[in-house]
Amino acid sequence: MAKEAKRIKKGTTEPKEVIVLKDVSKSYSTGAPALNGVSLKVNRGEFVFIVGDSGSGKSTLIKLLLRELLPTEGEIYVNGCDVVHLKRRHIPMFRRNMGVVFQDFRLLKDRNVYDNVAFAQRIIQVPTKEIRRNVPSMLSVVGLAGKYKAKPKQLSGGEQQRVALARALVNNPPILLADEPTGNLDPKNSWEIMKLLEEINKNGTTVLVVTHNREIVNAMQKRVITMKKGIIVSDEEKGGYIDED
Amino acid sequence: MRISTLGYTMKQGFKNIIRNKWFSLASIATIAACLFLFGLFYAVLANFQHIVKTAEEGVSVTVFFDEGLDDARKQEIGELIGKRVEVREYNFISAEEAWEGFKADYFGDYPEYAEGYTENPLANSESYEIYLNDVSMQNALVTYLESLEGIRTVNKSEMTANMLTGVNSMIAYVSIGIIGILLAVSVFLISNTVTIGISVRKEEINIMKYIGATDFFVRSPFVIEGIMIGIIGSLLPLGIIYIIYEKVVIYMGERFSILTGLLNFLPVGEIFSVLTPVALGIGIGIGFFGSFVTVRKHLRV
Numbered sequence: 001m002a003k004e005a006k007r008i009k010k011g012t013t014e015p016k017e018v019i020v021l022k023d024v025s026k027s028y029s030t031g032a033p034a035l036n037g038v039s040l041k042v043n044r045g046e047f048v049f050i051v052g053d054s055g056s057g058k059s060t061l062i063k064l065l066l067r068e069l070l071p072t073e074g075e076i077y078v079n080g081c082d083v084v085h086l087k088r089r090h091i092p093m094f095r096r097n098m099g100v101v102f103q104d105f106r107l108l109k110d111r112n113v114y115d116n117v118a119f120a121q122r123i124i125q126v127p128t129k130e131i132r133r134n135v136p137s138m139l140s141v142v143g144l145a146g147k148y149k150a151k152p153k154q155l156s157g158g159e160q161q162r163v164a165l166a167r168a169l170v171n172n173p174p175i176l177l178a179d180e181p182t183g184n185l186d187p188k189n190s191w192e193i194m195k196l197l198e199e200i201n202k203n204g205t206t207v208l209v210v211t212h213n214r215e216i217v218n219a220m221q222k223r224v225i226t227m228k229k230g231i232i233v234s235d236e237e238k239g240g241y242i243d244e245d
Numbered sequence: 246m247r248i249s250t251l252g253y254t255m256k257q258g259f260k261n262i263i264r265n266k267w268f269s270l271a272s273i274a275t276i277a278a279c280l281f282l283f284g285l286f287y288a289v290l291a292n293f294q295h296i297v298k299t300a301e302e303g304v305s306v307t308v309f310f311d312e313g314l315d316d317a318r319k320q321e322i323g324e325l326i327g328k329r330v331e332v333r334e335y336n337f338i339s340a341e342e343a344w345e346g347f348k349a350d351y352f353g354d355y356p357e358y359a360e361g362y363t364e365n366p367l368a369n370s371e372s373y374e375i376y377l378n379d380v381s382m383q384n385a386l387v388t389y390l391e392s393l394e395g396i397r398t399v400n401k402s403e404m405t406a407n408m409l410t411g412v413n414s415m416i417a418y419v420s421i422g423i424i425g426i427l428l429a430v431s432v433f434l435i436s437n438t439v440t441i442g443i444s445v446r447k448e449e450i451n452i453m454k455y456i457g458a459t460d461f462f463v464r465s466p467f468v469i470e471g472i473m474i475g476i477i478g479s480l481l482p483l484g485i486i487y488i489i490y491e492k493v494v495i496y497m498g499e500r501f502s503i504l505t506g507l508l509n510f511l512p513v514g515e516i517f518s519v520l521t522p523v524a525l526g527i528g529i530g531i532g533f534f535g536s537f538v539t540v541r542k543h544l545r546v
Contacts, residue, residue: 066455095457106452110264123458128249167456 017041017077018175018206019065024074025230026060034060035071036230042208044174047201049217050210051241052227058210061227062179065208066100067091079174096124099168099176099205103183105160107152107167113139114148117166124171138170142196158189165196169205176200178209182216190216214241254462258469269474276478276531279431280524284486286423287523288516293416295511301380301409306387307400308373314395319371322393326373329389331382335375343367381410431531450543460544467536475532479524483517490516 019042027033035057042048052058063069064076067083076083079097086094107116114135121131139145142162152160161181168176178197182190194216201207211217217224217240224239225232234242262269308326310319319337326335338346344367352358377383383401390399446467453463494510 089459092454092457092459092462095455100455106448106455108449108452119453120456122250122253123453123456123462125247125250127247128253 016043018044018079019208020075020077021061021064022075024064024071024076026057026064026069027072033072033230035064037074038227038230038232040225040232040235042206044206045201045204047198047207047220047222048209049220049222049224049239050208050227051212051217051224055229056227057230058227059179060230062177062210065177066098067094092123096171097173097175099165099171099173101161101164101168101176101178101181103180105152105157105164105184107160107163109152112149112151113144113155113163116152116163117170120167120170126171134170135166138166141169142166156189157185158192161185161189161193162196165193165200169200173205175206175208178207178211180210180212182211182213187215194220217241250462254465255469257466258473261466261470262473269470272474272532272535273478273481275431275434276475276528277481279427279434280479280528281482281485282427282430283424283527284482284520284524285489286427287520288486288490290416290420291516291519292511296509297409297412297416299509302376304377304380304383304402304409306375306377306383306390308375308390308396309369309398309400310371311395311397312369318395322395323373325393326375326390329386331377331379331386333376333378335373338370338372338374340365340368340371343370343372381413446539447543450540454544463544464537464540467540468533471532471534471536472529473532475528475530476525478532479528483521483524486520487513487517 019040021038021040024035024038025033026035034055038057038061050058050061060069064071064083065078067086070084074084078094081094081097083094108119111119117135117138118131121134126134136145136148139148142165144159144162144166147155147159152163155163161184165181176197181193181197185193190213197207197209198220221238223235223237224241226234226239226242308322310322323335323337326332344365347367348356375386377386387399387401390396450463490513494513497510
């Protein structure tokens with residue numbers, strides 16, 4: 001058990017494929033299955049868009065990768081870790097291998113920018129001295145070094161998403177999951193966040209972005225996985241946004 | 246856990262109180278209100294019991310002997326009395342002591358009236374004065390004493406004993422009733438307050454869990470916050486009750502000085518030697534379990 005925890009923590013196996021889904025299905029008690037026999041591989045250092053309409057299964061996929069949900073069937077491996085058989089007490093350790101950003105930013109509203117980013121480091125018990133060094137440096141990366149004292153509500157949507165990104169990345173996770181990161185942003189801010197994600201990817205982090213943003217997907221020419229009604233309908237290198245019609 | 250993490254957790258616990266000041270105030274007020282009622286009730290109840298106990302201690306049974314009974318039998322009766330479980334204390338009152346007592350009671354201010362008596366008029370009034378452990382046991386003891394050979398009369402205070410026994414059981418029933426009501430009200434108020442606090446916490450806990458915080462890390466600041474709220478919520482009513490109690494005791498002493506012998510209040514120190522740990526224990530317990538359970542509901546993310 002301790003071995004498992006250690007492996008999760010260090011990701012010692014360092015597989016080429018950082019995300020692997022094998023015939024994964026997820027059904028809720030009501031309605032059609034949210035995912036239906038999905039198989040997927042994402043290699044280390046890739047930048048992948050996951051697109052699809054509402055109800056296509058994108059959010060379920062993210063929740064499964066975060067081990068917020070368990071699949072009804074199939075196998076999931078993230079960074080070499082068997083997510084399906086992961087013990088509850090090892091989930092926190094597992095999640096530290098992934099940075100996550102959400103459409104609604106999910107910042108701690110009553111804490112300032114510095115504390116929000118430092119929080120991610122507190123969780124993994126980084127000494128205060130190091131936190132004081134790491135947080136300003138990460139805030140510089142996302143262009144918010146001058147606003148470390150501001151509370152989330154004093155920031156624009158784009159700035160809040162940058163704080164969320166800084167928090168997601170400050171622990172140097174090998175994978176970054178972004179669930180509609182530009183959903184609440186205007187086009188200019190959306191582009192800036194995407195450029196930032198691209199930059200982060202160039203530095204070696206595997207980036208998985210769930211989005212609706214057609215312009216960005218088409219313009220960035222990355223791998224695009226399109227989902228519809230719980231199945232993958234297309235998976236293209238340097239793909240584009242497939243119209244429903 | 247690193248010392249810096251421990252320090253951070255403690256600090257967050259204290260900061261949470263300020264961050265969620267309205268929730269904290271509502272929780273403190275709820276706990277304080279419940280403990281204030283509890284404390285007030287306890288102070289009244291403890292004094293009531295004390296007054297009844299004091300009255301009980303004064304209740305005695307007196308045993309008079311048959312005329313001409315020899316000293317050996319009197320001593321034997323004394324030993325038999327001493328062996329009874331109902332008996333807390335018993336004293337032999339000689340004829341001389343009885344007469345001296347009588348003189349003091351009735352001729353206190355005019356000792357010359359007693360000078361007319363050349364012989365002890367209470368020569369046949371040697372007795373045992375018996376004090377009981379519990380007045381409700383009086384009848385059993387009297388029946389036993391009356392069955393003993395050599396005993397002329399057993400004097401008892403039927404009315405006082407019955408009344409005190411009645412008061413005692415009434416206090417017991419009222420205590421159970423009021424404590425039950427107080428507990429029900431406390432649980433209702435506290436669960437309501439906690440429910441209000443959940444909406445704010447739910448989001449915060451979710452965020453922490455997504456980032457990879459352990460249950461312990463998420464829970465600790467909340468539990469520290471809960472304990473602090475519990476401590477403040479119990480110290481406040483303790484302070485108020487302390488002030489009120491002292492003032493009431495002084496007021497009652499001055500206003501009803503005629504009843505000083507009857508209204509014998511417990512000193513404030515004695516009340517608080519019990520009330521302080523109990524109130525703090527309840528306050529901290531409510532704070533601890535309230536926060537523990539509230540957070541637990543949201544940890545499965």
